[in-house]
Amino acid sequence: MPDAARPSPNCQSSHNAADPILVPGRTCWRMEKADRVAVIIDAAAYFARIKAAILNARHTVMLIGWDFDTRIKLEPDDPMPGVPNELGDFLSWIVRVRPELTINVLKWDLAILKMPFRGGTPLVLLDWISSRRLRFRLDSAHPPGACHHQKIAIIDDALAFCGGIDMTTDRWDTPDHRDGDPRRVRPNGEAYGPFHDVTTAVDGAAARALGELARERWHRATGEMLIPPPPVPAFWPDDLEPDFRDLPVAIARTDPMADHEGTQKTGKRGVREIEALYLAAIAAARDFIYLESQYFASQKIVGAIIDRLSEPDGPEVVVINPERTPAWVEEESMGSARSLLLQRLHETVANPRFRILAPVTEGGEGIYVHAKVLVVDDRLLRVGSSNINNRSQGLDTECDLAIECAPGERPEVCRSIRSVRTRLMAEHLGVSVEEVERTEEATGSLTATVDRLIRPAGRSLRPLEPQPLTETERRLVEERLLDPDRPEPMAATILRGATVFGDVNRTAWRIGAGVAAAAVVGVGLALLARRNGLGKKMQGE
Template identity: 55%
Template structure:
C-alpha cells in the first residue's frame, strides 16, 4: 500500500493487487476497456500530427468528433504543403470539408472555460457562431464537471474507424517538428508572434479500438449536451494516413480514464491505478515524459521503488518550468517538494530528471504525457503527472502491453523499447541505433547510457537541479492542483491566470 505522509489527508492511494504474470491492463481496474487495434502508431510532435489528421479528414464519410481542452480555428494544418483548392487553416478547412460532403457531420466539444481563450482569438468566434447554428457542424461546450475541474481529453474520432488520442490539442502554440529548430519561422502564432520549441505526443489507432473511443466521445457529448449521437452507419476501411508507419498491428490497446465524481456519477481513477500498478511491477527502467511532475501518488510510488536495493532506474523528462507565474508557483513548487522527497529516497543513485534544450540551449517545452515501463508497457495520453489528472480532470490515455502471456509478446516488447529509444534519440540529437548500442555497453542501464550520450552544449538533455531534502510533506500547497473538487474561487484564479498568460503571449 502507498499512503501519503501528509497528516490527516483522507485520500489513500493503493496499487492494485494484480497477480504475478497477469496483464497490467485489467478492465474495470486499470483501464476501461481493452480493444484490438488493427494498426497502432505513436505520433511525436504536432507538425506530423496536424498533417496526418488533415489527410484522414479528407477521407471522412459520415462522422468526425473532436473532444478537446481548447480549439483554435486559425491554426495551419500544414504550413509546408497546403492542399490546392482547400484552405490551410483549420476552421475554413473544416467548413469547406462539410460543404464538399453532404453526408458528413463534424462535432467539436470543448471545455467550457476554454471558451475564454477562444473568444479572444481573431476570427475564431465568427466560425464558432456559424457552427452553433449549423446542423452538420456543431460546436458545443462541456460543463459537465465539478467546480475547478477541467475537460482535458484530446481525442479525434473519424467514422469510428480511426482515432487519435493523446496530449496534443488542436490549438495554437503546439506546432513544431522533431528537429525543434531555433528560430523556426513556421513556429508562429496566428497573430504572427513567435513561440518556443514544443514537444508533444499522441497515438493513432485503427479498428475496434477507434470504435471504442468513438463510444467514449459520444458519451461525453451526451453528458455535455443531452444529445444522443448514433454511431456512424458503416465502418470506413480507408482512413489510415499514408506515410504513417504502424508501430504494431493487431494488438490489444487499453483505454484508461480519469473522471471526477459528479451529479451522482462515481469517479473513475483508472489512470492512477495503471500508473501505480506499472510502477510496482517495473524491473529495470521507468521512463517518464511529462509537462508536470507533481502527482503525490506517483511520487510516493516512485520513492518506494528507489528505496529498494535492486529496484528500477527512473528517468524523467520534464519542462524547465511551467508556463505562467501562478502555474509555476503551483506546479514548480510541487515539483521541488517531490524532487526533495525522491532525493531523500534515492539511496542507490538510480533517479535522474532532465530538461531538453535546442541546439542554441533554449528550453524545449515538454507537453507529452508518456510512460514506458521496461520493455513491457507503453502509455500515451492526456493525463499529466499532477494531482488533478489522477482524480479531478477528465482524461483519456491509451496503453499497449507486452505481458508474458501474449502470443506476440516479443514483438510488443521490441515496440516499447524502439519507441522509447526514438524519443531519447530525439532529445539527445542522435540515432535510435546509437541509443541501443549505448544500452548494450552499459548492460541495460538507461541512466549510464544517457550520461554517456549527453553533451555539455547544443541539442541535448540537461539535468534539473535536485533540491536538498527538507521536511515539507508531499501534498502541501495543493490549492491549484487538488485531487478532488476545489473551491470555486480558487478554480477561477486557476482559469484566469492561464487565460491572462495566453493573452500576454500574443
C-alpha cells in the same frame, strides 16, 4: 508533506511479473483490438495526418479537446493544393463539399476565456453554433475547478487519434525543434518556442470504443444522443507506418462524473483508472521506468516512485520534464510541487538510479515537454492526456491508451515498444536511434545510457534540480490548493485557501486574488455560455 510522497511500509513492488498490468475495470475501462496502432511524435506529423484523415471521412468526425484555435495552420510549410489550410476554414470547407458529412466539436467551456484574444475566431464559432452539420459546443459538465483535458478525434468510428496534442496554437513543431524555426509562429505572427508532444492513431474496435466515449461526452454536455455512424471500409493514413498490428489496446480514463460503465451517475465517486494504471505499472517495473510529462507533481505517483527507489534492487527511473512551466500560476503550483517532491526524494533516497532531465535545442533553448508517455521495462507503453499531477488522477477528464507485451507472448510487441522509447530518447539526446540502442547494449542500463550520451552543449538533456521554496509555496503544495486530486465544494476550497493565505504576504495575496478572479470570470462566462445555447442543444436544431 502528505504520506503519499513518503516511502510506504506497504510498497506495492510485490506485483507478480507474470500478472497483467492492464485489467479492465481496474487499470483500464476496456480493452479492444486494433488492427493498426501508430505513435505520432510531435504535432507537425499529427496535424498533417488528421487533416488527411478528415478528407477521407464519409459520415462523422468527432473532435474533443481542451482547446481549439480555428486560426492555426495544419500544414504551415507544404499545404495540400486546393484545400484550405487553417483549421476553421478547412472544417467549414469540408462540410460544404461533403454534404453527407457531420462534424461535432466539443471544447472545455472555460477555454472560452481565450476567444476574445483570437481575432475572428468568435465569429467562426458563432457560425458553427448555428450550423446543422458543423456543430460546436462547450462542455460544462464537470465539477467546480475541473477541466476537460481529453484530446480525442474520431473519424467514422474507423480511425481515432488519442493523446496529448490539442488542435490549438503553440503546438506545431517537428522532432528537429530547430532554433528560430520560422514555421513555429502564432496566428498573430508572434514566434513561440519549441514544443514536444505525442499522440496515437488506432483503428478497428479500439477506434469504435473511443467513438462511444466521445458520444457519451457529447450527450453529457448537450443532452443529445448521437447515433453511431454506419460501418465504412477500414482506412489508414497512407504515410503513417504502424508501430503495432493486431493487438488489444487498453483505454484508461479519469472521469469524476462517470461510473465504470462510462455513463454519468449522480453521487458516484468517479473513475480513476489512470491513477490505478500508473501505480500498477510502477509496482510491476523490474528494470526501468521511463516517463515524459508536463509535470512531476502527483504526490501519490511520485510517492510510488520513491517507494521503488527505496528498494535496493528497484528499477531505474528516467523522467523527462520541461525546465519550467510558461504561466506563473502553473509554476507556483506544479513547479513548486516538483521542487518539493524532488527535495523529499533526495532526502529519502539519494539514489543513483533516478534522473529527471529537460531537453534543450542546439542553441540551448528549453524545449517545452507537453507529452504524456510511460514505458515500463519495454513491456508497457502508455500515451494519453494525463499528466503526473494530482488533478489528472481524479478531478479532470483524461483519456489514455496503453499496450502491454505479456511475458512470454509476442516478443515483437516488446520490440516495438522499445522502438518507440528509443525514438523518443534519440530525439531528446540529439543522437540517432542506433546510437541509443548501441549504448544501451553496451551499458545494460537506462541511466548509464543517458549519462553517456548527454552532451555539455548543443541539442541534449539537462539535469533538473529542486528550487528553493517559500513557506507559502510549500503550503500551496501540501494543501493541493491549486492542484486537487478530487472534486470538492467551492466553500471547502475557499476555507482551505483562507488557511494557506491567512498570513498576509504579497505573494499569497497575488496568487489568491488571481485564483479568485479567474474563478469569478470563469463561472460568469460558463453561465453566459449556457444561457446562449453553447452547451445544451438548442431546441429545434
